[in-house]
Amino acid sequence: MILLETKGLTRAYGGVVAVNRVDFTVESGLITGLIGPNGAGKTTLFNNMTGLDVPTSGKVFYQGKDITGYPAHKICRLGIARTFQNIRLFKELSVVENVMVGLHFKNGEGSRFALALKSFLRLEGEQEQMYRKAMKWLEFFHMENMAEEKAGSLPYGYQRELEIARALATDPKILFLDEPAAGMNPQETESLMQTIRRIRDLGITVVLIEHDMKLVMNICDNITVLNYGQKIAQGSASDIQKDPKVIEAYLGTDDDPSDDDEDF
Amino acid sequence: MLNFFLLIVIYAGIYALMALGQNMITGYVGILSLCQAGFFAVGSYVTAILSVKLGWSFWATIPVAVVLSALLGVLIGLPTLRLKGDYLAIATLGFAEILRTVINNWDSLTNGPNGISRIPKAEIFGLTIKSKYAYIAVIWFFVLIVYLLFERIAKSRMGRALEAIREDEIAASSMGINITKYKVWAFALGAAAAGLAGCLQALYIGSVMPGTYVFMVSIMALCMVVLGGMGNFAAVILGAFIIQLISYFPQMVGLSNIIPAQARQILFGLILVLMMIYRPQGILGRKERKYRKTTKEASK
Amino acid sequence: MSSIAEFFQHLVNGLTLGGIYALIALGYTMVYGILKFINFAHGDILMVGAYLGLFIFNFLRGGSAMGPWWFVAFILAMLASMLICALLGMTIEKLAYKPLRKATRLAPLLSAIGVSFMLSNGAAWAWGTQSRKLDYPFDNTPLNVLGISIAPHQILILVVATIMMVALTLFVSKSRMGKAMRATSLDQSTAKLMGINSDQIISLTFGIGSALAACGGMLIALDVKVYATMGTMVGLKAFVAAVVGGIGNIGGAMLGGLLLGLLETFGIALLGIPTSYKDAIAFAVLIIVLLVKPEGIMGKAEKEKV
Numbered sequence: 001m002i003l004l005e006t007k008g009l010t011r012a013y014g015g016v017v018a019v020n021r022v023d024f025t026v027e028s029g030l031i032t033g034l035i036g037p038n039g040a041g042k043t044t045l046f047n048n049m050t051g052l053d054v055p056t057s058g059k060v061f062y063q064g065k066d067i068t069g070y071p072a073h074k075i076c077r078l079g080i081a082r083t084f085q086n087i088r089l090f091k092e093l094s095v096v097e098n099v100m101v102g103l104h105f106k107n108g109e110g111s112r113f114a115l116a117l118k119s120f121l122r123l124e125g126e127q128e129q130m131y132r133k134a135m136k137w138l139e140f141f142h143m144e145n146m147a148e149e150k151a152g153s154l155p156y157g158y159q160r161e162l163e164i165a166r167a168l169a170t171d172p173k174i175l176f177l178d179e180p181a182a183g184m185n186p187q188e189t190e191s192l193m194q195t196i197r198r199i200r201d202l203g204i205t206v207v208l209i210e211h212d213m214k215l216v217m218n219i220c221d222n223i224t225v226l227n228y229g230q231k232i233a234q235g236s237a238s239d240i241q242k243d244p245k246v247i248e249a250y251l252g253t254d255d256d257p258s259d260d261d262e263d264f
Numbered sequence: 265m266l267n268f269f270l271l272i273v274i275y276a277g278i279y280a281l282m283a284l285g286q287n288m289i290t291g292y293v294g295i296l297s298l299c300q301a302g303f304f305a306v307g308s309y310v311t312a313i314l315s316v317k318l319g320w321s322f323w324a325t326i327p328v329a330v331v332l333s334a335l336l337g338v339l340i341g342l343p344t345l346r347l348k349g350d351y352l353a354i355a356t357l358g359f360a361e362i363l364r365t366v367i368n369n370w371d372s373l374t375n376g377p378n379g380i381s382r383i384p385k386a387e388i389f390g391l392t393i394k395s396k397y398a399y400i401a402v403i404w405f406f407v408l409i410v411y412l413l414f415e416r417i418a419k420s421r422m423g424r425a426l427e428a429i430r431e432d433e434i435a436a437s438s439m440g441i442n443i444t445k446y447k448v449w450a451f452a453l454g455a456a457a458a459g460l461a462g463c464l465q466a467l468y469i470g471s472v473m474p475g476t477y478v479f480m481v482s483i484m485a486l487c488m489v490v491l492g493g494m495g496n497f498a499a500v501i502l503g504a505f506i507i508q509l510i511s512y513f514p515q516m517v518g519l520s521n522i523i524p525a526q527a528r529q530i531l532f533g534l535i536l537v538l539m540m541i542y543r544p545q546g547i548l549g550r551k552e553r554k555y556r557k558t559t560k561e562a563s564k
Numbered sequence: 565m566s567s568i569a570e571f572f573q574h575l576v577n578g579l580t581l582g583g584i585y586a587l588i589a590l591g592y593t594m595v596y597g598i599l600k601f602i603n604f605a606h607g608d609i610l611m612v613g614a615y616l617g618l619f620i621f622n623f624l625r626g627g628s629a630m631g632p633w634w635f636v637a638f639i640l641a642m643l644a645s646m647l648i649c650a651l652l653g654m655t656i657e658k659l660a661y662k663p664l665r666k667a668t669r670l671a672p673l674l675s676a677i678g679v680s681f682m683l684s685n686g687a688a689w690a691w692g693t694q695s696r697k698l699d700y701p702f703d704n705t706p707l708n709v710l711g712i713s714i715a716p717h718q719i720l721i722l723v724v725a726t727i728m729m730v731a732l733t734l735f736v737s738k739s740r741m742g743k744a745m746r747a748t749s750l751d752q753s754t755a756k757l758m759g760i761n762s763d764q765i766i767s768l769t770f771g772i773g774s775a776l777a778a779c780g781g782m783l784i785a786l787d788v789k790v791y792a793t794m795g796t797m798v799g800l801k802a803f804v805a806a807v808v809g810g811i812g813n814i815g816g817a818m819l820g821g822l823l824l825g826l827l828e829t830f831g832i833a834l835l836g837i838p839t840s841y842k843d844a845i846a847f848a849v850l851i852i853v854l855l856v857k858p859e860g861i862m863g864k865a866e867k868e869k870v
Binding site for chain 2: 050051052071072073076077081082084088089090091092093094096097100101102104105120123126127128130131166167170
């Protein structure tokens, strides 16, 4: 089942077309990879699907509904969460509070005024409940003993994980990860792969941009390749590795296709 | 001496209200608004006009002043809150100046530069508020209410959302937080507090004049927040006390002939610079939320 | 007076005012271009410049009667005041802003507000609250040119402002230091890697900006009185001019300054805006520009990279 898709999505900045008529589909329950050389338009595509940027033309559909041009907070509330390429934590807030921000709009159903009033009157109870939920997510990442530390003071690898925990706290159906393994050593990447699989097992659809080909080829069920803003291939890991267009994009035309094993 | 001390307590209270509002805006959301003087003026003039021209009781003018200040905050906030930090500072300053120009020129309503005088005293339980002690009680009652209210908001999800916006707007909006809505709310609350301060100022002085509501007032409110500690409401009240103490110190010790009025303003400027360089978190620093440790065990 | 002559009369007045705004706006825009912060104290440096110029001018001319020497003395006073203010601006940068390079964005802005307060109140303390008049260094009887009355001091303002702006443009585009300045404003860390001493460039920027402010301050002093808070409103308006033109853009600051001067003059003369609302015009313009085209006329829109 298709959970989210873009149709002919284009984003141009003046004369530069960053994303050019891309049809991107995300299947429910799978891990989808989005790869391509630097500057291929991957993050721009992410931004256009998560409300941080508005497409020049084309549409974004989520569960069949047109969500093109929705603001970021609305998109998040629909069940689409994300992390950022250059980590964007709330640095001065504690680790657990970062996750609690993710729980922000999860305060039940009913009229907004009544909810606000309830939250105002039952402050301690509500905060305690949020704290407990946030701690559960930290436990998922084995980070519960760091709960009171400032997010900005965490080591790099933990900051990346905290960002994922914060996104998961919004209770998403889709989780977008923008280069989650960037700057990680092989062991950390290995454990990240396990984490992403565990997230998928929670029933959350994962979409990720990544340059670490080992990670992408190992865990992605479906891979889309962008080059110069255009989609040049889509398929399983083995399909992609054989695709001559993809090989060309990564290695240039002059290279002998036989020596590409190392890259993939 | 005692008289001066009482005076300090009165003004510290009035300015504490303004500083509490400034802290909601600057300390929590990280917006440098320079408009508190404008809302302060609105509060004062509402009280003056309604009580002198229409004969309203002081207490009845308060809700009108507070709501009007908040509405004006929304009106100013909606266009300016889209701007980046420094632009916003100038735009809000501009609004405050426009407001003062309007007050200065709208003779039929505000009496222009002459202002409005003979604002009637307030009564409570049949007693007229006259003595300095009575004023202190009334003013600090309101400070307490606003403090408790703001403190509670800061502890709630709204407070956390405001801080998230301060730390990173893009990440905050990606967490489902409607940043425009929260910024406007914070701005309106801050404006309302300054409006309330304006009412009390008008009541205590008994008259209003455009010359009272100058840029300097906004700077003083800002100084109190920076000195006490951004993001800490109790610290801001402390800041208000210290700044008022500095203001009246020359008179208190009888040296006002030797120390010119400019000296204290130079000192305020120096405080801003030195605090930024040596102690940017203020005297007390930001207040952090604490959660009950026992909840961790309970969750297992 | 015919309506065409009247139009040109307002044009001359507007350009004179705009020229001064432009000179001051340059200081804001140059500092913003490099450090991305509004030097709130810029308007107060202008005031210091006006005072110093007045004192030096009065000292140089002594008891002599008005003559060519007065004009020479005026120019000398202006140059001296510019030099002293350049040093003042550089000192302020070193003491109050430099320690805050790595702090949050709010910190230097607050520090600048503090400096502004110290300067304006310090001036009131040292030189009194009475306003003073800078005497014209020549016979200021208005000349009648084709039905337009032009005061000689207006000509002086236009000439000096033009010279300063041309000199600055040449400096920034042609000289080594000017190029280093542009490089630093584009990308400070890369400029550093290219061997540019960015501390020195920042200091120089403050120096030039402050000198231009002092020059502007003396020109204003020909038109209005000199007092301790004279820089506040003019400074704010010049900042508005910098934003209107596109902050960080030198050409934009000149354009914005002239535009604002013309808008104020024509707003009052032709649109019938009451004189008492004169100061509000600039802020109304600012708010409109920020809402419609926040990057200004010649500025480039910057978008945060996600």
